[in-house]
Amino acid sequence: MGEITKLTLVNLVSKIKSKEISALDACSDYVNRIVKSKKLNTFVTETLEQAISSAKKIDDNNLKEGILSGAPIAVKDLFCTKNVETTASSKILKGFVPTYESTVTSKLWERGAVLLGKLNCDEFAMGSSNETSAFGNVINPYKVNDENIVPGGSSGGCSAAVAADLTVATVGTDTGGSIRQPAAFTGIVGLKPTYGRCSRWGIVAFASSLDQAGPMTKNVSDCALMLDAISGFDEKDSTSANTKKEEFLKNLNRNIKGLKIGIPKEYIVDDMPKEIQDLWDKGISWMKESGAIIKDISLPHTKYALPTYYIIAPAEASSNLARYDGVRYGFRASGKDLNEMYENTRSLGFGNEVKRRIMIGTYVLSSGYYDAYYLKAQQVRRLIKNDFDLVFKDVDAILTPTAPSSAFKIGEKKDDPISMYLNDVFTVPINLAGLPAISIPAGFDKSGLPLGLQIIGKPFDEQTVLNSAYALEEKIGFKSQVKDWWM
Amino acid sequence: MADNKFDYYLDGKTAKWEVIIGLEVHAQVTSSAKLFSGSSTKFGSDPNSQVSLVDAAMPGMLPVINKFCIEQAVKTGLGLKAKINRFSKFDRKNYFYADLPQGYQISQFKFPIVGEGKIVLDMPYGTKVVGIERLHLEQDAGKSLHDQDPENSFVDLNRSGIALMEIVGKPDLRSPEEVGQYVKKLRSIMRYLNTCDGNMDEGSLRADVNVSVRKQGSQQLGTRCEIKNVNSIKFMQQAIEYEAKRQIDIIEDGGTINQETRLYDTKKNETRSMRSKEDAHDYRYFPDPDLLPLVLDSEFIENIKKTLPELPDEKKLRLMNDFGLSSYDASIIISEKDISDYYEDVAKNSDYKLAANWMIVELFGILNKEGKEIKDSPVSAVNLSKLINLIKNGTISGKIAKTVFEQMVQKNENPEVIIEKSGLKQQSDPKELEIIIDNIIKKNQDKVIEYKSGKIKLFSFFVGQAMKDTAGKGNPQLINNILSKKLK
Numbered sequence: 001m002g003e004i005t006k007l008t009l010v011n012l013v014s015k016i017k018s019k020e021i022s023a024l025d026a027c028s029d030y031v032n033r034i035v036k037s038k039k040l041n042t043f044v045t046e047t048l049e050q051a052i053s054s055a056k057k058i059d060d061n062n063l064k065e066g067i068l069s070g071a072p073i074a075v076k077d078l079f080c081t082k083n084v085e086t087t088a089s090s091k092i093l094k095g096f097v098p099t100y101e102s103t104v105t106s107k108l109w110e111r112g113a114v115l116l117g118k119l120n121c122d123e124f125a126m127g128s129s130n131e132t133s134a135f136g137n138v139i140n141p142y143k144v145n146d147e148n149i150v151p152g153g154s155s156g157g158c159s160a161a162v163a164a165d166l167t168v169a170t171v172g173t174d175t176g177g178s179i180r181q182p183a184a185f186t187g188i189v190g191l192k193p194t195y196g197r198c199s200r201w202g203i204v205a206f207a208s209s210l211d212q213a214g215p216m217t218k219n220v221s222d223c224a225l226m227l228d229a230i231s232g233f234d235e236k237d238s239t240s241a242n243t244k245k246e247e248f249l250k251n252l253n254r255n256i257k258g259l260k261i262g263i264p265k266e267y268i269v270d271d272m273p274k275e276i277q278d279l280w281d282k283g284i285s286w287m288k289e290s291g292a293i294i295k296d297i298s299l300p301h302t303k304y305a306l307p308t309y310y311i312i313a314p315a316e317a318s319s320n321l322a323r324y325d326g327v328r329y330g331f332r333a334s335g336k337d338l339n340e341m342y343e344n345t346r347s348l349g350f351g352n353e354v355k356r357r358i359m360i361g362t363y364v365l366s367s368g369y370y371d372a373y374y375l376k377a378q379q380v381r382r383l384i385k386n387d388f389d390l391v392f393k394d395v396d397a398i399l400t401p402t403a404p405s406s407a408f409k410i411g412e413k414k415d416d417p418i419s420m421y422l423n424d425v426f427t428v429p430i431n432l433a434g435l436p437a438i439s440i441p442a443g444f445d446k447s448g449l450p451l452g453l454q455i456i457g458k459p460f461d462e463q464t465v466l467n468s469a470y471a472l473e474e475k476i477g478f479k480s481q482v483k484d485w486w487m
Numbered sequence: 488m489a490d491n492k493f494d495y496y497l498d499g500k501t502a503k504w505e506v507i508i509g510l511e512v513h514a515q516v517t518s519s520a521k522l523f524s525g526s527s528t529k530f531g532s533d534p535n536s537q538v539s540l541v542d543a544a545m546p547g548m549l550p551v552i553n554k555f556c557i558e559q560a561v562k563t564g565l566g567l568k569a570k571i572n573r574f575s576k577f578d579r580k581n582y583f584y585a586d587l588p589q590g591y592q593i594s595q596f597k598f599p600i601v602g603e604g605k606i607v608l609d610m611p612y613g614t615k616v617v618g619i620e621r622l623h624l625e626q627d628a629g630k631s632l633h634d635q636d637p638e639n640s641f642v643d644l645n646r647s648g649i650a651l652m653e654i655v656g657k658p659d660l661r662s663p664e665e666v667g668q669y670v671k672k673l674r675s676i677m678r679y680l681n682t683c684d685g686n687m688d689e690g691s692l693r694a695d696v697n698v699s700v701r702k703q704g705s706q707q708l709g710t711r712c713e714i715k716n717v718n719s720i721k722f723m724q725q726a727i728e729y730e731a732k733r734q735i736d737i738i739e740d741g742g743t744i745n746q747e748t749r750l751y752d753t754k755k756n757e758t759r760s761m762r763s764k765e766d767a768h769d770y771r772y773f774p775d776p777d778l779l780p781l782v783l784d785s786e787f788i789e790n791i792k793k794t795l796p797e798l799p800d801e802k803k804l805r806l807m808n809d810f811g812l813s814s815y816d817a818s819i820i821i822s823e824k825d826i827s828d829y830y831e832d833v834a835k836n837s838d839y840k841l842a843a844n845w846m847i848v849e850l851f852g853i854l855n856k857e858g859k860e861i862k863d864s865p866v867s868a869v870n871l872s873k874l875i876n877l878i879k880n881g882t883i884s885g886k887i888a889k890t891v892f893e894q895m896v897q898k899n900e901n902p903e904v905i906i907e908k909s910g911l912k913q914q915s916d917p918k919e920l921e922i923i924i925d926n927i928i929k930k931n932q933d934k935v936i937e938y939k940s941g942k943i944k945l946f947s948f949f950v951g952q953a954m955k956d957t958a959g960k961g962n963p964q965l966i967n968n969i970l971s972k973k974l975k
Contacts, residue, residue, distance in 0.1 A: 080546060080547045086546065096546070098546070098547075200549065202547040202548075204547050207776070235551065237549050238549065238777060239776075318771075319581050319591055322581060322583065322589065322590020322591055323546070323588060323589050323590050325590060327642065328543055328544070328545075328588060329545070329546075338584075338585055339583075365772075367769050367771070370773070374773060
């Protein structure tokens with residue numbers, strides 16, 4: 001007991017398949033930990049009893065075929081789950097129980113995984129610290145001087161749950177860094193796949209042209225396995241890509257000899273802590289040691305990425321969130337007429353950050369402002385994409401830090417949205433360009449908080465991204481420093 | 488027709504006024520499934536029985552383009568002789584309403600699927616070409632029901648997501664009569680193509696009517712008002728007349744027209760302001776990020792071209808050139824697909840010209856009297872063609888045929904049976920007729936002498952006698968021939 005939750009996904013599934021561990025034992029261990037870990041506030045909804053009975057069913061019927069057979073997995077509460085409440089961590093969806101299952105999560109269950117529950121996140125995935133959740137912030141399993149630290153965001157429940165061994169792996173979503181930044185803040189691996197690699201069907205939409213689901217795991221092998229499980233074309237999502245099915249875990253290897261790795265000079269930003277620059281330099285040396293060729297590159301439009309993102313993402317969000325109007329599902333406040341009902345429902349149902357973005361988005365799409373903001377942002381987005389297209393003629397992947405800082409204290413940036421937004425400076429350009437990128441844990445800062453490195457790849461070249469990360473992971477030899485202080 | 492000149496100018500206190508009209512027609516695409524979901528589009532089903540998760544805008548649901556609706560739009564575009572845009576885009580038109588579940592309508596704003604085309608109208612004063620600005624695809628909204636409950640409004644989402652074609656016409660129309668012809672022609676083209684059933688009472692075809700006025704002879708366009716969502720040709724015409732007069736009165740009294748959206752009250756026959764330009768919604772159009780741009784390859788368009796049926800204008804030419812119909816008759820026959828189908832059924836087994844005459848004069852007379860459409864005709868095409876053949880082969884005279892036709896209307900009976908039963912068959916045996924005529928000549932020797940001495944008008948007297956003696960059933964052609972011979 002207790003040791004099972006330390007196992008990686010790959011190891012756990014292989015032990016369940018070989019019947020060394022029963023699915024029920026695995027599930028029970030996770031359930032026990034979850035029950036004792038309420039302090040971290042990682043779960044919005046727990047489905048522990050159903051999990052136990054699903055695990056039993058797997059053992060009783062010897063359902064050991066799936067590549068995730070018996071893996072107990074909790075998912076971000078942005079994925080619609082059939083008959084399980086789905087809130088996007090918003091009051092406006094409180095009580096909403098979908099009658100359908102998202103494509104990505106249905107792939108998990110089809111492959112033998114067992115649902116533990118729904119993980120906390122920033123409201124509608126809008127945030128970088130998990131503090132915008134209507135159900136309270138998640139607490140990072142890493143702690144500094146007894147002070148609570150944010151787990152990153154928006155997939156902060158996911159990152160904390162993986163780091164605290166409350167789920168063997170998970171799926172998050174990444175619109176501007178929401179998988180990679182929390183992964184970096186909690187010492188785990190997080191991959192944002194190429195836009196179109198995983199279906200968006202059944203995921204509560206934030207910004208449709210940027211949203212992408214992806215794995216968050218204990219290590220790179222687990223990440224490859226999870227990507228095998230959740231990726232693939234879906235005719236229900238017009239933006240999903242009809243590419244051939246790949247086998248990422250099977251093709252995972254550390255041979256990156258001769259691989260050309262680009263180092264973009266624009267990612268050296270003012271005020272970046274020295275330890276992050278040092279870590280990046282270390283990353284470069286590890287890459288070299290593994291036989292990769294390092295090349296200095298330039299992505300000249302990088303500085304426009306953040307403002308571009310904060311026009312496009314809110315614009316799409318303002319429209320995507322219009323459906324939460326109190327008419328058909330979720331929260332409804334009363335009003336004397338239809339308009340007042342809308343106003344009351346949306347005023348009380350949405351939190352401040354969501355309202356802020358809806359207002360920004362409404363503004364930039366308004367007639368008279370559209371050309372200056374939205375259209376211009378789309379044009380700049382194209383330039384940012386062109387930057388990457390150009391450098392990918394010379395390099396196979398790009399290495400950068402994941403975030404310009406380590407995790408910060410809860411409340412530290414809550415009232416300073418700009419400083420909060422700046423946390424996404426290294427992750428946002430990748431979403432704008434639709435590229436795959438991984439964050440892997442690469443070390444600790446002086447206060448003991450984990451730091452991540454990001455590897456960015458060509459469109460649909462997740463294999464190179466994973467292989468580079470796999471090679472680097474071995475060199476880094478990262479060891480989790482999570483002490484179970486909350487138990 | 489040369490003396491028929493266009494003369495729809497309205498008299499004001501100071502001048503004669505010309506009315507400028509442009510239509511935005513919303514035509515429901517004939518398709519069993521909705522534009523972005525697989526839900527059924529059947530009319531008249533129980534409320535909210537044809538609503539998918541996508542139509543109800545549940546969280547995480549995504550639209551997927553229904554390829555058939557795209558084909559239908561392209562087909563319609565080809566029927567309007569319009570440019571098909573190989574690249575088009577779907578945009579979101581954002582506004583809040585209870586029957587708009589997404590909070591936006593998916594439409595095409597900047598890049599419509601079909602560009603400029605035209606419709607040709609046959610007016611009494613000649614042919615008129617009306618320009619089409621564009622055709623784009625969009626989703627319909629649901630329906631709010633305000634009269635079901637004293638406290639609440641109900642929403643029926645069956646219509647939500649149904650594919651509509653918005654066909655934007657240029658402001659080329661100048662009278663209510665032209666508007667009527669325009670809508671009928673557009674509807675007819677779409678019915679020929681089977682891309683819109685055009686049933687206005689089911690809401691499959693409705694229009695926003697843009698009206699402005701200017702002094703006769705002026706070249707400048709006046710400020711227009713848009714009358715929203717009018718669902719019958721008669722109402723469109725009444726609304727235009729009212730609206731034009733309203734605008735003329737305002738201008739002549741020294742006022743100016745405010746650009747605004749108006750509603751037509753069918754009960755009071757007046758238009759009322761709905762919202763002014765200042766209150767107009769800001770729809771915040773932007774490309775729908777859930778859908779990729781729509782790119783059509785030339786093969787796709789060519790394949791649709793190959794399936795195009797003969798359209799009214801081409802059919803009219805064929806009826807005139809090959810069947811020898813007059814332009815007037817041909818116009819009537821092609822005006823509706825149902826009429827032209829009926830005509831083809833009658834004509835293929837009888838006589839082209841007689842078929843047209845009988846339909847236009849006799850059949851339409853009855854249909855008009857009974858307020859019926861051709862599809863509810865009491866006389867089937869088969870029976871009408873039989874009747875025409877009976878006239879053609881001399882079994883009955885045209886006059887008797889009318890009597891027979893009246894009986895056919897009563898119970899759609901085979902004319903051959905009617906003739907047999909009522910003994911209406913034409914007397915066409917020359918020998919029998921000769922005996923009757925010899926008898927008449929014998930009895931009227933004085934008239935024969937008068938005739939032969941030059942009073943040739945008496946010929947009709949003999950014909951009349953012959954008809955009388957045959958109880959009206961004598962074959963007039965034969966009687967004529969025999970009489971001419973005998974009286975020589």
